[in-house]
Amino acid sequence: EEVRKLVSNPYVPEEQVPAAFDTYAFFCYGHEEILPQLFIRMVEQTLGKDRFEMEKLCRFTLTMRKNYRPIQYHNWQHGFHVAHCVWRMIESCGMEFTWMEKIGLLIGGLAHDVDHRGYNNDFFKKLNLPMANLYTTSVMEQHHYKQTVSILQAEGHDILSSMSSEEYRDILNFIRTVIINTDLALYFPNNKFLSGLIEKDEFDIKLKPHRDGLISLIMTASDLCAITKPWETQKKTAKLIYEEFYMQGDEEKKHGIQPLPMMDRLNEKDIAKQQVGFINFVCKPMYTTLVKLLPKTEPLLSGCLVCKDNWEKEAAEVAAAGTS
Numbered sequence: 571e572e573v574r575k576l577v578s579n580p581y582v583p584e585e586q587v588p589a590a591f592d593t594y595a596f597f598c599y600g601h602e603e604i605l606p607q608l609f610i611r612m613v614e615q616t617l618g619k620d621r622f623e624m625e626k627l628c629r630f631t632l633t634m635r636k637n638y639r640p641i642q643y644h645n646w647q648h649g650f651h652v653a654h655c656v657w658r659m660i661e662s663c664g665m666e667f668t669w670m671e672k673i674g675l676l677i678g679g680l681a682h683d684v685d686h687r688g689y690n691n692d693f694f695k696k697l698n699l700p701m702a703n704l705y706t707t708s709v710m711e712q713h714h715y716k717q718t719v720s721i722l723q724a725e726g727h728d729i730l731s732s733m734s735s736e737e738y739r740d741i742l743n744f745i746r747t748v749i750i751n752t753d754l755a756l757y758f759p760n761n762k763f764l765s766g767l768i769e770k771d772e773f774d775i776k777l778k779p780h781r782d783g784l785i786s787l788i789m790t791a792s793d794l795c796a797i798t799k800p801w802e803t804q805k806k807t808a809k810l811i812y813e814e815f816y817m818q819g820d821e822e823k824k825h826g827i828q829p830l831p832m833m834d835r836l837n838e839k840d841i842a843k844q845q846v847g848f849i850n851f852v853c854k855p856m857y858t859t860l861v862k863l864l865p866k867t868e869p870l871l872s873g874c875l876v877c878k879d880n881w882e883k884e885a886a887e888v889a890a891a892g893t894s
């Protein structure tokens with residue numbers, strides 16, 4: 571039913587395309603119902619029209635939306651925003667991507683958190699849940715990949731069916747790499763590797779390990795893009811992120827486990843300070859490395875620094891209120 575409706579009308583009329591859609595600042599508030607058409611638009615703009623059977627592409631997109639859970643942050647809209655950020659980079663960062671990289675990044679971006687439950691990898695390990703026994707590292711990311719493969723292989727969802735078996739195997743491997751590399755734990759060694767190369771002026775996009783590192787950084791940058799959005803948007807999103815964190819913290823306390831400070835709702839007054847710390851410790855170094863390699867991604871770094879300034883102002887107000 572939903573599929574038939576989307577197949578009969580997969581395009582958004584030009585005048586209905588959101589104003590900032592072609593910029594990194596785009597956010598989906600108010601456009602929630604056209605996100606499937608917007609994803610199809612991105613796929614066709616980047617990969618060409620008629621590269622996929624429209625009915626299968628529509629079914630795949632709607633099934634992806636259905637397999638994200640209705641939780642505060644790691645929901646379908648987050649998956650869409652990551653695909654959108656990856657799409658902006660493919661379209662405007664000046665780097666030449668192969669066809670396989672383009673489709674792998676768009677599918678991987680959309681699918682990277684599918685079936686997320688709102689808890690992070692440590693949660694599954696600390697509570698010794700079955701998921702943690704399935705995988706040792708990147709627990710949730712391996713689950714997101716497995717979910718993606720089963721959706722791609724479901725009846726009428728095989729959008730990659732026109733490929734040879736070698737191409738299909740290669741693209742699934744690439745999608746796996748893309749999804750696994752959204753595990754923030756893997757960002758730290760990757761950024762060390764890339765910034766080391768940059769320092770010695772040895773980064774060479776033609777060397778596979780260097781290209782793989784940059785593609786992983788593109789995934790981290792897209793996954794965290796909420797931190798680069800206009801301030802009013804980032805403020806709303808941060809609230810959703812912390813609501814999800816506090817759900818995990820509450821669950822950990824029920825099991826007698828002391829949550830991370832940022833997941834303990836008793837620290838709610840410290841959110842601004844924690845945001846400044848996260849931006850200084852993770853986001854600013856990450857987007858700085860990205861801009862050194864892809865200068866045209868500068869709007870992400872400047873967006874993140876604007877948010878840092880605003881969080882610092884909020885932290886100062888909270889501190890001042892605390893003393894008065």
Ligand SMILES: O=c1ccn(-c2cccc(C(F)(F)F)c2)nc1-c1ccnn1-c1ccccc1
Binds near residue numbers: 793
């Ligand atoms: O606004 C945030 C505040 C804190 N964290 C965070 C997350 C993990 C670890 C750490 C650690 F502090 F351990 F580095 C901090 N992430 C975000 C954020 C901004 C955009 N996406 N996400 C995100 C990313 C991943 C998960 C949830 C939210």
